[in-house]
Every structure is written in C-alpha cells, then in structure tokens.
Amino acid sequence: xxxxxxxxxxxxxxxxxxxxxxxxxxxxxxxxxxxxxxxxxxxxxxxxxxxxxxxxxxxxxxxxxxxxxxxxxxxxxxxxxxxxxxxxxxxxxxxxxxxxxxxxxxxxxx
Numbered sequence: 001x002x003x004x005x006x007x008x009x010x011x012x013x014x015x016x017x018x019x020x021x022x023x024x025x026x027x028x029x030x031x032x033x034x035x036x037x038x039x040x041x042x043x044x045x046x047x048x049x050x051x052x053x054x055x056x057x058x059x060x061x062x063x064x065x066x067x068x069x070x071x072x073x074x075x076x077x078x079x080x081x082x083x084x085x086x087x088x089x090x091x092x093x094x095x096x097x098x099x100x101x102x103x104x105x106x107x108x109x110x
Contacts (some may be wrong), residue, residue, distance in 0.1 A: 006059055006096040011035050032101040038091040046088045051101040053081045060095030064088075 007024070014035070017023035025034035031051070038060075046065075053079065062073040066087045073079050082085050 007035050021101075030103050032103075032107075033101040034101065036097055036099065038095045038097075040091060040093045042091040044089040046086050048084050048086045049081070049101065050083055051103055052083045053099055053101055055079055055097050055099035058096045058098060060091065060093045062095060062097065063090040063092060065090075072097060 002103075011024055012026035012027050017025045017036065018034060021033055022038070026033040031054055057075050057077055058074050059075055061075075062079070063081055064071050064073055064081075064087060066085060068080060069101075071079070094106075
C-alpha cells in the first residue's frame with residue numbers, strides 16, 4: 001500500500017484529482033472514477049456537478065446533505081447525487097470513498 005493511503009500503489013499512481021489532496025482520478029468511457037480520502041473535519045460547501053455521481057464509502061462516514069436532508073453514509077453504503085443537484089458533505093471521521101462521475105447515465109437507467 002502507498003504510504004498514508006487506504007488505496008494500493010497502482011491507484012495512488014493515477015493522476016491526482018485537481019484541487020483535492022489525497023484523491024486520484026481514472027478516466028473511463030462515459031465516466032471518471034475518483035478514489036478519495038478525506039481527513040476528519042473536512043467539509044464541502046454546497047455545490048453541484050454536471051455529472052451523475054454515484055459513490056460508495058469504504059471507510060469512515062459522509063454526512064451528505066441534499067434538499068435540506070442529511071443522511072449518514074457509512075462503509076458499504078452507496079449514494080447517488082443527480083447531475084445539477086446542489087449538495088454538501090461533511091466528513092466526521094477519516095473517510096475513504098470511491099466515486100463514479102457519469103457523463104451520461106449507464107445503459108438501462110431511466
């Protein structure tokens with residue numbers, strides 16, 4: 001494993017995600033895959049994306065706020081934030097996640 005990372009060395013050799021220390025990005029057809037770590041206490045203010053974001057927490061927790069509702073997302077839990085939907089996040093503990101930023105919905109999705 002790479003030093004100070006929950007991810008194995010091949011992941012942390014990917015290009016870093018601009019503006020996010022401890023995050024790496026893999027470009028794939030129709031989406032980007034982000035492997036990210038967040039120290040406890042990190043907050044992301046309200047924002048939105050042009051992509052449909054689907055993620056899974058592998059360690060720690062995310063307090064994800066969408067439409068004024070906050071949900072705790074823990075290890076093994078998946079979440080979805082639709083394109084253009086404003087949301088915010090807090091990380092109450094050291095957290096690791098894998099997030100998929102879909103440029104278009106996968107086949108079979110409405």
